[in-house]
Amino acid sequence: MIFRKQFANVVEWEEFRDDMIFWKWSNREIKKGSRLIIRPGQDAIFLNSGRVEGIFKDEGDYDIESQIIPFLSTLKGFKFGFNSGMRAEVLFVNTKEFTVKWGTKNAIHIPHPQLPGGIPIRANGTFNVKVHDYVALIDKIAGIKEAYFVEDVKLRIVSALDQLLMKWISREGKDMFNLQANAFDIAKGIREDLDMIILKDGLTITGFNIISFNYPEEIQKMITKTASHSMVGDMGKYQQVEMVDGIASGRVKGGGAASDMVGMMMGMNVASEMMKQMNQDQKTASQKRPNFCPNCGTKTGEGNFCSNCGEKLI
Template sequence: MSFFRNQFANVVEWEEFRDDMIFWKWSNREIKKGSRLIIRPGQDAIFINNGKIEGIFHDEGDYNIASEIIPFLSTLKGFKFGFNSGMRVEVLFVNTKEFTVKWGTKSAIHIPTPQLPGGLPIRANGTFNFKVNDYVALIDKIAGVKESYFVDDIKLRMTSILDQLLMKWISKEGKDMFNLQANAFEIAQGIREDMDMQIINDGITITGFNVMSFNYPEEIQEMITRTASHSMVGDLQRYQQISMTDGIASGKVQGGGAASDMAGMMMGMNIANEMLKNMNKGKNTTDQPAPSAPPAQANNDESDNTDGGKQKPNFCPNCGTKTSGGNFCSNCGHKLV
């Protein structure tokens, strides 16, 4: 009799529950009359007989299996408990919540780019989300041969293909390799769709994928930062000049003291000259002074003291009075020309 007591269960429940468990299978025991089924929040209970789903129960609660569960099982609804006999079934408990997994590249991914023959080494990190969405596929592909399944199992499977997917979607045409964060959403959407296609046949779906950051090697990140900070200056030659000036001023380039002071002065002069050039370019040509008008033509009667080409005398020949430029003497009225 002790043998039968050990083989029968009074309570069917998720005995080894963990937050990172996707499912756990209650098996290798028979259910006797009077046994109870306990379903906790966030769990579904699936009764399986000979590999076939007999019934799925979603609502949390404490149920009497004989009176509240068996009547709803597809082929076992007529089962009658007999003396020392029980019902042998498996109960698969599934965690119904959406799981969040952190991911990160283990080593740098070398993205082909014309600027760097060996490829641009990039690391990335973020999160992805998944949940169980098809119990039939889950049992057929995974739960049929496993007693339990964990988040780490999914993470290991997804991260094994993540490097290839990152390379695929980063290398899409039109991406600025030195500003990938601007395209993070588009890259993440493409990766999510591809990951979902890889795992959806197992009854699991990828509900979200996010790229938190792209990380460049230190020297490349410094170059990106410097290029952005000096973008207002102009061409590469100008950038190199300022880089050298910065190096002297900071002491990284030999020549402190007076050399550093001279570097600072040169930088100030260069910036001032650049500002003046920009100001001159912005001036409108209409701001130039208008040409002066030609001088008005002098009166014929008074120009060069002439009349008809004859020179007027400086003194009146009749009375000797100094002339004033008129045609007649102002003292005696004598005609001067």
């Protein structure tokens, strides 16, 4: 019994980190008396010459000779000799869903008819990823890597994001100055495309979220100004409002003539509104006046009282 323990070892995830997607136990012989330890949130995959021998998902402490080898596909007949051990690799996979923050490195220029260079937009948010297919994971990644991290997945996702953001913003972003209103539909389209990209590697994108879209400072100021005047997207009206506000506040030094012009414009606007109101009142009054006097039956004219009996008409 003492001699047997000298050859015993433990097969477990020795270098576990929260951001690890998988880690490979390899280049060692599994001796007689060895044990396999599977912790919560881990699966253990036995590999021999790159092929899957068995997948074990239940957490626990197992005797490899009696509890693991009988379930391996081609190694289940293996018998430990006096000095021989079993050559195999064990891939430990993290089964949890990872939440990863993302952000565009550079501004994405979205075409817009009123801005020749396009609208430079940045975005940020989160995505969720987890292992989906062990066979594909081993074939594409684990076959050549000893470990795989969340950062490795993030690099792949971010490298594809610029094109996907441009694609789905152009398709779903009806109002380029208020992309947040369409963020859900844009994110849904991006998630589906990203999932197709990494699905062949045995991973899946279970969620994609856009927290915010960010515009350059000058564009954001324009959006705020135009929104306050209900003129988003009308560059001509925005410029008129900006000019009037600038002169009135003293930010724009236009001299006496410019100030007089602003005053005249404001006066003309007030007079125009007054005339509109008077015309509306007259129209309303004419619609209420009866065609015949309700007291004597005389046909009415333009006055507010009957010309025959003096009855008030409105």
